[in-house]
Amino acid sequence: MAHTWDLPAPEAGPILRPNAAGLSPGELGSLLVNLGEPAWRGKQLFSGLLRQRWTRWEQFTTLSKALRARLEAQVDLAWPAIVLSETSADGSTKHVFRLSDERQIEGVFMPYEDRVTLCLSSQVGCAMGCTFCATGQMGIIRNLSAAEIVGQVVTMLNHHAHSFDRPVNLVFMGMGEPLHNLDHLMAAFEILTDAEGLAIPPRRITVSTAGLVNGIDRLGIYPRRPRLALSLNGTTDEHRSRIMPVNRVWNLEALADSLGRFPLQSGERITLEYVLLKGVTDSLEDGRRLAAYARRFPSKVNLIPFNPHEGSGFEPPEEARISALCRLLVEAGIPVSVRRSRGQDVAGACGQLVREGRFLKPQKPEA
Numbered sequence: 001m002a003h004t005w006d007l008p009a010p011e012a013g014p015i016l017r018p019n020a021a022g023l024s025p026g027e028l029g030s031l032l033v034n035l036g037e038p039a040w041r042g043k044q045l046f047s048g049l050l051r052q053r054w055t056r057w058e059q060f061t062t063l064s065k066a067l068r069a070r071l072e073a074q075v076d077l078a079w080p081a082i083v084l085s086e087t088s089a090d091g092s093t094k095h096v097f098r099l100s101d102e103r104q105i106e107g108v109f110m111p112y113e114d115r116v117t118l119c120l121s122s123q124v125g126c127a128m129g130c131t132f133c134a135t136g137q138m139g140i141i142r143n144l145s146a147a148e149i150v151g152q153v154v155t156m157l158n159h160h161a162h163s164f165d166r167p168v169n170l171v172f173m174g175m176g177e178p179l180h181n182l183d184h185l186m187a188a189f190e191i192l193t194d195a196e197g198l199a200i201p202p203r204r205i206t207v208s209t210a211g212l213v214n215g216i217d218r219l220g221i222y223p224r225r226p227r228l229a230l231s232l233n234g235t236t237d238e239h240r241s242r243i244m245p246v247n248r249v250w251n252l253e254a255l256a257d258s259l260g261r262f263p264l265q266s267g268e269r270i271t272l273e274y275v276l277l278k279g280v281t282d283s284l285e286d287g288r289r290l291a292a293y294a295r296r297f298p299s300k301v302n303l304i305p306f307n308p309h310e311g312s313g314f315e316p317p318e319e320a321r322i323s324a325l326c327r328l329l330v331e332a333g334i335p336v337s338v339r340r341s342r343g344q345d346v347a348g349a350c351g352q353l354v355r356e357g358r359f360l361k362p363q364k365p366e367a
């Protein structure tokens, strides 16, 4: 079993001046010290960016006009621009963002009674090539910077005038494999959780990986980190390898070893996401293997009936089969939920985020 995977390298991305949205309070403080200002002004600037969610220099009235002009000469204040928004019948809104190099990514704002959930992208495209996923067919273009990740959150919260009357959950389930862009992801995580800014609790942030074991191991080293979800989607190596190429490098056994050594806090569980494809991943035998796998480490299972999209070659499961699989897992003592994907009618659901016009028809696995 190989323990590295030479994934196609993302493009370097545009060479930009530092973007204020990707700097921590300490980094902003250093910037201000270099401008002859006290370091504490870094917190003031950070709070304006993340707590007030100001997006233009003239809004920073806590700073003098002269200082604003000197800051503007040093750093950008560039947020991803929303170029298209489509709201689904269930209230979810898919947004297409244009980045500074004209690349496009997508995010989804999902309001619920007791919370709002933002589905975020971590890369332009994705190198993992999962066959059921529209984004996977694009290939990897480039990583998002920390500022671009933070920018999706602030831009969506501002667009929907969210006042934090309900808590915000962040899920990295949009475009990209977040653990393939771990450095920028964790820089964004620190900014998003900082008490001087949005102060989103780490337990409300989840990264979903396709099973990049070297990334899981690296994530486990961070003392403060997001919750982990694994996109499992297959219960045998033969099966999983057909739909998720990462399984040819780290098979189910290697993955279970990695999840078993992942340091969890008391009561924390790893979420196993399992997309139900009719006749492919939804047999009762799959359910039994899924239950056995889930028992190997503290976990809960999230069943995701497939969202059909053009050219996928897959179908959603029958309702009766979903119920049967739920029962089977509950009887095996595994916490289980069924994700009724939101935003389905605007192609904003997991695995349907695709841009750049490079969609290739995925191959249906051989029988």
Ligand code: SF4
Residues within 6 Å of the ligand: 126, 127, 128, 129, 130, 133, 134, 135, 136, 137, 174, 175, 176, 177, 209, 210, 231, 351
């Ligand atoms: S499912 Fe996730 S990891 Fe797999 S190709 Fe799609 S975006 Fe990438």
